[in-house]
Amino acid sequence: xxxxxxxxxxxxxxxxxxxxxxxxxxxxxxxITALIGPSGCGKSTFLRCINRMNDLITSTKIDGEIIIxxxxxxxxxxxxxSVRKRIGMVFQQPNPFPKSIYENIAYAxxxxxxxxxxxxxxxxxxxxxxxxxxxxxxKNKLQDPGTSLSGGQQQRLCIARTIAVEPDVILMDExxxxxxxxxxxxxxxxMLELKKKYTIVIVTHNMQQAARVADYTAFFHLGDLVEYNExxxxxxxxxxxxxxxxxxxxxx
Amino acid sequence: xxxxxxxxxxxxxxxxxxxxxxxxxANETSLKAITxxxxxLFAQAKSELNNLAHTSxxxxxxxxxxxxxxxxxxxxxxxxxxxxxxxNEIVRAGTNTRSFIKNFSKSLHSDVDFDNILEFSIPLxxxxxxxxxxxxxxxxxxxxxxxxxxxxxxxVEESKTDDLYAMIEKNLLNKISDNIELxxxxxxxxxxxxxxxxxxxxxxxxxxxxxxxxxxGEIHQA
Numbered sequence: 001x002x003x004x005x006x007x008x009x010x011x012x013x014x015x016x017x018x019x020x021x022x023x024x025x026x027x028x029x030x031x032i033t034a035l036i037g038p039s040g041c042g043k044s045t046f047l048r049c050i051n052r053m054n055d056l057i058t059s060t061k062i063d064g065e066i067i068i069x070x071x072x073x074x075x076x077x078x079x080x081x082s083v084r085k086r087i088g089m090v091f092q093q094p095n096p097f098p099k100s101i102y103e104n105i106a107y108a109x110x111x112x113x114x115x116x117x118x119x120x121x122x123x124x125x126x127x128x129x130x131x132x133x134x135x136x137x138x139k140n141k142l143q144d145p146g147t148s149l150s151g152g153q154q155q156r157l158c159i160a161r162t163i164a165v166e167p168d169v170i171l172m173d174e175x176x177x178x179x180x181x182x183x184x185x186x187x188x189x190x191m192l193e194l195k196k197k198y199t200i201v202i203v204t205h206n207m208q209q210a211a212r213v214a215d216y217t218a219f220f221h222l223g224d225l226v227e228y229n230e231x232x233x234x235x236x237x238x239x240x241x242x243x244x245x246x247x248x249x250x251x252x
Numbered sequence: 253x254x255x256x257x258x259x260x261x262x263x264x265x266x267x268x269x270x271x272x273x274x275x276x277x278a279n280e281t282s283l284k285a286i287t288x289x290x291x292x293l294f295a296q297a298k299s300e301l302n303n304l305a306h307t308s309x310x311x312x313x314x315x316x317x318x319x320x321x322x323x324x325x326x327x328x329x330x331x332x333x334x335x336x337x338x339x340n341e342i343v344r345a346g347t348n349t350r351s352f353i354k355n356f357s358k359s360l361h362s363d364v365d366f367d368n369i370l371e372f373s374i375p376l377x378x379x380x381x382x383x384x385x386x387x388x389x390x391x392x393x394x395x396x397x398x399x400x401x402x403x404x405x406x407x408v409e410e411s412k413t414d415d416l417y418a419m420i421e422k423n424l425l426n427k428i429s430d431n432i433e434l435x436x437x438x439x440x441x442x443x444x445x446x447x448x449x450x451x452x453x454x455x456x457x458x459x460x461x462x463x464x465x466x467x468x469g470e471i472h473q474a
Binding site for chain 2: 185188189192208211212213231232235236
């Protein structure tokens with residue numbers, strides 16, 4: 001099994017608040033890793049470290065290393081925009097651009113110079129929408145606004161938009177928490193398809209979702225990585241009492 | 253239903269079917285050993301039952317994994333609970349088969365009148381095999397009509413084994429009263445044939461659990 005992301009002794013401070021404490025973890029290629037834990041445990045903070053989103057917060061201080069394909073993404077010679085191109089992100093609330101469905105997909109690839117307008121771009125839009133399982137639903141209304149779609153469709157549009165720039169890794173921050181069960185199942189089924197090509201890291205409060213889709217699960221608590229193992233081990237035979245208490249709802 | 257749950261569900265069903273088939277084959281081989289008087293086949297029949305407990309543990313752990321990771325509901329939940337109990341029933345059917353083979357093959361060397369015993373014991377064994385085979389085949393069925401039809405067939409075969417065993421019991425008790433020196437031999441044969449009747453009971457329980465998985469209601473031990 002190949003390591004895609006190797007995190008070594010990662011610490012993060014928001015001002016005086018030490019939010020992540022010496023995190024060491026290896027995330028594997030073409031696997032889904034779920035990050036679980038109570039609110040404020042640091043799982044979303046950790047997720048945002050993987051594509052340097054925390055750099056946008058001025059009071060943040062980070063040390064340690066996140067090595068992706070043998071390069072520490074926090075090295076001074078690494079441009080954070082290129083990191084975010086390789087590491088796509090899907091957020092809790094679907095956030096399509098106020099543009100057409102077509103433009104939602106085509107915007108970033110054109111901006112990054114991956115394609116020019118025309119046939120190649122059309123093919124990229126079609127491929128991305130097919131990969132996100134949305135093509136059949138929107139192929140006859142590509143010029144309609146992205147915001148005209150249902151919540152579940154909008155989230156798949158955002159996933160298609162992420163895929164369009166051909167990232168290596170997809171980060172998902174509670175991608176289904178705003179969706180109904182049917183849309184949730186579609187996104188989960190999509191994740192299982194996408195992992196064949198991408199490495200996926202998902203933050204979820206839904207333990208059942210982590211159990212259903214993740215190959216590996218990491219449990220965070222108060223900024224510490226308490227336990228990280230195969231999902232089956234975490235949910236059947238967790239080694240740490242804190243993990244067991246959390247997943248059985250006895251935490252407190 | 254997510255694809256990874258479908259995969260694990262199919263794997264569990266396949267493993268249960270294969271495990272059940274081993275017990276069916278063991279019984280068919282032991283029947284052949286008796287009808288052809290080829291005692292070497294008894295060893296072959298016994299070898300089919302090797303690792304049955306290991307297979308059962310493997311399936312139970314798969315079921316545990318499916319329950320923990322996928323939290324199945326309704327029909328899927330009933331199926332998982334049924335499968336968990338079915339592995340136990342197949343192990344019990346296997347234990348009865350092994351015991352039948354061991355004791356019945358020993359009895360073949362005794363001085364008892366076997367022609368008369370085989371007249372009833374072979375139909376008893378055939379009915380038990382039919383019951384088990386039919387019950388195991390339900391694992392791969394997906395319509396209520398076909399499952400109910402097979403369930404009824406299992407009940408008929410199981411009822412046959414009850415009747416045949418009662419006739420054998422009566423017959424052998426008469427023989428014991430005629431020839432008291434051979435009473436131990438006859439009682440050993442009776443005890444081994446009782447195992448066949450128990451195999452049919454296990455088959456009825458398996459069919460009952462598979463019907464419960466399909467149509468629901470309340471789970472109860474057959």
